[in-house]
Amino acid sequence: KNEVEQSPQNLTAQEGEFITINCSYSVGISALHWLQQHPGGGIVSLFMLSSGKKKHGRLIATINIQEKHSSLHITASHPRDSAVYICAEIGSNYKLTFGKGTLLTVNP
């Protein structure tokens, strides 16, 4: 059974802090997605990566295929970064298996 584990479940930070969210998965995958979900429910794709590291603005995602582990980092966090961050592994037949999400709250 595919399992995706995220930590922490909840994270509160002060504006400007460096944030790390971790994701572990249990089986070999083709790629991993990091997603952002705002309170209204809509989901935005942040990264899709199968190796190494990707950077977009203040967001950095890394993946270690051998260790089946990925991290999402946010530098210089801001209150507008407050959201639920979800990692999802892309398995067979393009199906996504989602982690339970990390609720990030960044206080001013």
Place this chain on the structure above:
Amino acid sequence: SAVISQKPSRDICQRGTSLTIQCQVDSQVTMMFWYRQQPGQSLTLIATANQGSEATYESGFVIDKFPISRPNLTFSTLTVSNMSPEDSSIYLCSVEQGSYGYTFGSGTRLTVV
């Protein structure tokens, strides 16, 4: 990447009724997925909808409860039938676009009373 218009964004429905959710994509896509997110839970795949074939449902989801249409490569609907309060969830559609990854609709927040 594709842009998806999902409607309605939210609805409050009486138990026993049905609601049809629509997703319109601004480009042709082969694979479309429908998800449910129950309160406080992660997303769960309901079914995969490919144009020209019957939708493929995941374990625990049946066609009579969640009929899906996929008449062309840019449009799909999901109907939640004979609703009960347990169907209160966010429903989302998504498309797969190769190197662009996955794009999601804005979600439909359904409350059944």
